[in-house]
Amino acid sequence: MWTRLVRWIDERLMVTPLWRDIADHPVPDHVNPSEHVKAFVYCFGGVTFLLIIAQFVTGMFLAMYYVPDLVNSYTSTSYIMHHVIFGAQVLAMHNWGSSLIIIMVTLHMLRIYWMGAYRKPRELNWIVGATLMLLMLGFGFTGYLLPWDEKAYFATQVGVNFVKYVPYIGNWLFYIVAGGSKIGAATLSRFFAVHVLFLPAGLLAFLGLHFLMIRRNGITGPY
Amino acid sequence: MDEHNEHRAREYQSRGVVPFWPEHLLKELVVGLVAVAALVVFAHFTPAPLGPPADPGDWAFQPAPDWYFYWVQSFFDVGGYYWSVLGLANLDWILMFAIPVVGVLVFMGVPFIDRYPERRLLKRPLMLGILLVGLSFFGYFTANGVYTHAQLTKAEPMAIYKASCATCHALGTLGNQKGVVQLNGKYIYPPPLTYVGDILTPTQIKKQLLSPVGGMPNLHLPPAAVTFMVRFLSAQK
Numbered sequence: 187m188w189t190r191l192v193r194w195i196d197e198r199l200m201v202t203p204l205w206r207d208i209a210d211h212p213v214p215d216h217v218n219p220s221e222h223v224k225a226f227v228y229c230f231g232g233v234t235f236l237l238i239i240a241q242f243v244t245g246m247f248l249a250m251y252y253v254p255d256l257v258n259s260y261t262s263t264s265y266i267m268h269h270v271i272f273g274a275q276v277l278a279m280h281n282w283g284s285s286l287i288i289i290m291v292t293l294h295m296l297r298i299y300w301m302g303a304y305r306k307p308r309e310l311n312w313i314v315g316a317t318l319m320l321l322m323l324g325f326g327f328t329g330y331l332l333p334w335d336e337k338a339y340f341a342t343q344v345g346v347n348f349v350k351y352v353p354y355i356g357n358w359l360f361y362i363v364a365g366g367s368k369i370g371a372a373t374l375s376r377f378f379a380v381h382v383l384f385l386p387a388g389l390l391a392f393l394g395l396h397f398l399m400i401r402r403n404g405i406t407g408p409y
Numbered sequence: 410m411d412e413h414n415e416h417r418a419r420e421y422q423s424r425g426v427v428p429f430w431p432e433h434l435l436k437e438l439v440v441g442l443v444a445v446a447a448l449v450v451f452a453h454f455t456p457a458p459l460g461p462p463a464d465p466g467d468w469a470f471q472p473a474p475d476w477y478f479y480w481v482q483s484f485f486d487v488g489g490y491y492w493s494v495l496g497l498a499n500l501d502w503i504l505m506f507a508i509p510v511v512g513v514l515v516f517m518g519v520p521f522i523d524r525y526p527e528r529r530l531l532k533r534p535l536m537l538g539i540l541l542v543g544l545s546f547f548g549y550f551t552a553n554g555v556y557t558h559a560q561l562t563k564a565e566p567m568a569i570y571k572a573s574c575a576t577c578h579a580l581g582t583l584g585n586q587k588g589v590v591q592l593n594g595k596y597i598y599p600p601p602l603t604y605v606g607d608i609l610t611p612t613q614i615k616k617q618l619l620s621p622v623g624g625m626p627n628l629h630l631p632p633a634a635v636t637f638m639v640r641f642l643s644a645q646k
Contacts, residue, residue: 210417212426213433220436229440236441240448260462267459278452286448288477299519299540302528309520316517326475336633339463340472344482351505369465 211401216408228405230294237287238389241325244280245382252332254378256371259334284326291319303406311399318392321385328381334374342377343369461632469569469634471561474554480547483554515539566641570602573628578602580645597624606646615639 196202215221217228251270253262266273295315298304304312331342346364350356365372417428427433464470474482485505492504515522525533530540575584579601588598605614618635621627630638 209428209430211429212421212424213429214426216425218427218433218436219440226440229437232437233441233444236438236445237448240445263459267456274456275449275452278455278457279448281457282452282455283448285476286444290444299536300530302523302525302530302533302536304520305523306520312520313517316519320513323477326477330475333459334463335460336463336467336470337458337460337473339465340467340470341474341478344472344474345478348481348485348505351502353502353506356502 214405214407217405227293227297230290230297234287234290234294235393237283237290238393241280241283241287242386244276244283247276248280249382254332254375256334256374259332259374263333263335284329287322288326291322295319301406308399308403308406311396311403314392314395314399318389318396321389321392325381325385325389328377328385331374331377332381339369342373346373461636464631464633467631467633469565469631469637471558471565471633473558476551476555479554479558480550483550483557484546486557487550487553562637566637569630569634569638570641573630573634574602577625591624595624599625602642602645604646606643609642611639611643614642 192202217225219225219229248266251262251266251273253259263277266277268274298312298315327342327345331338346360346369349359349363352359361367363373363376364370365376421427473479488504488508489501492498492501497503519536519539522539523533523536525536527533530537570580570584574580577585577589577599579586579599581603584602585599588596590596609617615635617625618628618630618638
């Protein structure tokens with residue numbers, strides 16, 4: 187059955203070579219945690235990717251109930267926590283998952299730095315990875331505002347005020363980031379858009395580049 | 410297993426590699442799923458924190474960032490202080506913009522800074538130095554941010570007491586020790602708060618703050634101030 191289905195698709199699209207390319211590409215066994223216990227240090231990047239997928243899934247479910255406006259952002263978050271089935275679990279996973287991703291990304295980066303794995307020919311991949319790190323911090327910062335509780339409001343005010351210090355265009359930039367001269371309804375809806383649309387788009391693009399570059403350059407080591 | 414797979418397996422074995430699927434990915438997935446399982450369990454026992462709704466007029470709230478942003482706030486607080494001590498307040502864009510940009514450029518440019526032929530970190534002294542400086546930078550400013558926030562939070566109730574309560578209420582040797590003449594000429598004796606935690610429960614203290622009885626005016630304290638004062642007054646035993 188399965189074979190016939192694959193053959194049916196292959197007759198039209200020829201996907202098997204693509205799949206074989208992914209499945210058969212050789213991975214050195216020094217990065218495999220079941221071969222060498224100390225190879226767990228090579229897992230942080232993959233774990234981060236899995237956690238990103240978890241964030242996507244929990245985030246999609248949260249978006250079913252969350253309403254990004256001045257009154258309902260707080261009440262809908264509270265509703266998710268207290269009335270939606272598994273709502274508290276999913277919200278807590280999304281909330282703490284961001285911290286876990288930051289930890290894993292940091293460990294991944296330290297491993298690369300420790301081993302000097304960013305050397306030629308992998309310089310560009312370090313830059314892509316560093317951009318991914320900044321995107322992650324952007325996710326953390328924009329996601330923070332969304333529940334619109336006291337902590338969200340005041341921490342965002344502190345954060346957004348930093349852009350005022352950019353020379354010449356600081357005030358204009360504040361206007362763009364906050365959507366007005368003060369933190370308010372426009373800030374909330376644009377942070378929501380950035381958090382769920384702009385940043386994920388950037389994240390997917392840069393993750394794609396990251397993985398393509400790993401395929402092209404291979405994995406470093408063993409050292 | 411067909412002939413192709415068997416041939417491939419032997420070839421891979423001789424090269425010390427494994428195919429990505431299923432040998433490598435399934436094993437790595439085990440590590441990843443342990444992390445996700447840990448997240449599921451942790452999230453089950455630790456709900457996401459949700460404070461009171463945002464109130465832009467809440468003067469008592471002490472904002473705290475997420476733990477991984479403490480260093481940003483702390484660095485600019487500490488840096489800003491010394492920057493103004495040095496008399497560079499007019500050049501604050503250097504501290505607030507140029508230095509962060511240089512930081513990001515160094516971070517992005519790591520592969521171009523590292524020109525050592527060796528891989529071992531101990532044989533790359535410059536890179537080891539950058540790593541140690543970076544780790545101590547993040548460590549120091551994170552700890553400093555956490556400490557500063559704890560100090561501010563600790564000092565806040567006493568500041569609120571002095572600003573809002575001390576005119577009428579005594580607290581130990583602080584505040585008003587006598588009676589108070591009200592606007593209507595009546596003379597009342599506001600109870601001292603020295604042992605209020607023994608007399609009133611936290612719920613009663615909160616009720617008295619939000620809708621006071623017995624001649625006390627409504628102070629219209631913002632939510633953060635109420636939270637601070639309930640905790641502070643309940644501890645006065």
